[in-house]
Amino acid sequence: MSGLYRTIFVLLFIALLGSSCQSGPGNRYELVYSMEPVSSSGHSAPQSTDEPQRKYKIAFVPKGTEIDYFNYAAQGAQEAARNLGVEVLFRGSTIADAGLQIEAVERLIEEKVDLIAISANDPVKLVPVLEEARAAGIKVITWDADTLPEGREFFVNMVDPEVLGRHLLDTLASTMGEAGNYAIMTGSFSAANLNEWLKWINVQQREYYPDLNLVATVATDDDRDKAYEVANKLLMDYPDLNGIIGNSSVGPPAAAQAVKEAGKAGSVKVVGLSNPNLMRDYLHEGSAQVATLWSPKKLGYLTIALACNYLNEVLPVDGQAVEGVGIVRVNGDMVIMGEPLDFNAENVDQYDF
Template identity: 45%
Template sequence: MKQKRQLKILVFYILLLLFVITSCEEKTPSNVGSQNIIRIGMIPKISGISYFDQCAEGAKELADQYGMELIYRGPSSADAASQVNIIQDMIYDGVDVIAIAPVDPDAVKVILDEARNKGIIVVTFDADSVEESRDVFVNQVSAEQLGMHIIDNLVKLIGDEGNYAILTASLTADNQNTWIQWMKAYQANKYPKLNLLTIVPTDEDQQKAYAHTRNLIQAYPELDGIVAMSTEAGPGAAQAVKVLGKKDDIKLYALALPNDMNDYLKEGSVHLTTLWNPYDLGRLTIEVVHMLLQDENIVDGATYGEIGPIKYIESEKTIIMGEPLDFNAMNVDDFDF
């Protein structure tokens, strides 16, 4: 009996010791978010704008289907430092995946490298980071194809000797800078007399786009056309053209959502709009995340529901979702995004 009692006391103290050790374990970034469910941190360039909201909607729908948790958090303005802070928070929270549209690829390089060193999968979408700092880039369209597409459409509007200006998102936006590089190269080769007057950043802000468009029209009397290259610049520029009564003099071509440009297309303040479906871009991003988690190969030419066939450039670890879509006054009602 005495031995049994001593054994019970020994078991009790062993259990007590295990309880104390478990209770005192320090919570670190690696175990704060440890759950069975996969947690994806999705970071847009800027929160609260329709384009990225639709990306998030598509991403969340597919994440829910796969039983993943999507955490969508972005800066209130297109600010790279704010994105870095959000990435730091997500690393500490223990997410399994970071999907980001970087404002500035160089600014997020170090923190993305840190995330990958901790075992976090990094996928870029809409805009790329430094290639070495991510696993895969989900690109909406081929930059070369889009650059040529924009210039060809612009020439149809203003002629091959016209003068135009560009409203870009920001001077550090990797995707827009790459599009502009291809535009310039194609223009120099095919339309050497087409004249780019200036490039003005709008910081993904409609009010800034409105103000800059007014300034451009006043500063450049020779201006024939404007290419508004972010989804927030399009509506702002169109409103300025409308208010100034310049729709017959200035041909506005926008990369913007058809729903945002519907009325402007029909009344003529914007003459043509080009884009892709951001909802599909969000879905494809999560599809890629799922493949990486399952260690599945990304296949060139594959389709995912209504998305595809995609193009996969293995040497660059880059996926191209599809081709650009054009919207005009005649077909804009056929699209709802």
């Protein structure tokens, strides 16, 4: 068999393989690139089937355990855990705080988990403790929000950052008639993913919307109460405000509530990243116009599936099919799950998360 046909045969065979993080019936899961070792001669290397694989322990660390978005992600992570036969620990602080997150990782190092998957509150501050974890033999990946590359092996991202940032500005511009004053409510000025989206929001405005004017960018610290206070202050400080973008899940519902109470529903447009269950009533009432997100459950599921692969020495591959998620893209050391999804008054009732 020629080298070309042998390669095609191996790839087709790989696509039919099932795998799990634990041996035994009832724990099978299709992973397209869960492949057996191949020797330098091109033949499959022998593998031992006598020793059952032990059950891995994976720590799934959010920015904050009481933020709805991360609880939905945790549901997907636990579903993956059941399907793959691993143990998933949902650990972290109740609020988004880098110092508290560092403490959580330190405890996980003491527990000797097999892998830490973390949504980082700070891309720089988390690196030393994650390097400590890796030195202790614990594998580390990031999801939702990244660290510097030395802190982890790869990053599981929801969408392409440029696509998302530009898209958020487009949704606001379309509701405002491409003119007027707007503000941005971000979660934290230290979160890498939020800062990347902010960058592309600003680039899109400069390149395509000269009649839009950004008056303020303010942080909510991913706290519901602070987000509501920030939104009210924006409305008071800028009486001629025409729109608000929230780029973390607590921002848009807080902005919509403040706009509603101020009697400015419809005159101050509200768009941004949040889940449909939080935004449903506001979209129907007209105090918000568009909510954008992806499935956080799928993100949690994908993270655990890729973590399981990594524990078995298999890294993500561009075009990889993950059951229950779909085809993922890989750009360098970043996995991209899919495209953003918009919710409005017409379609929001089709979703429940």
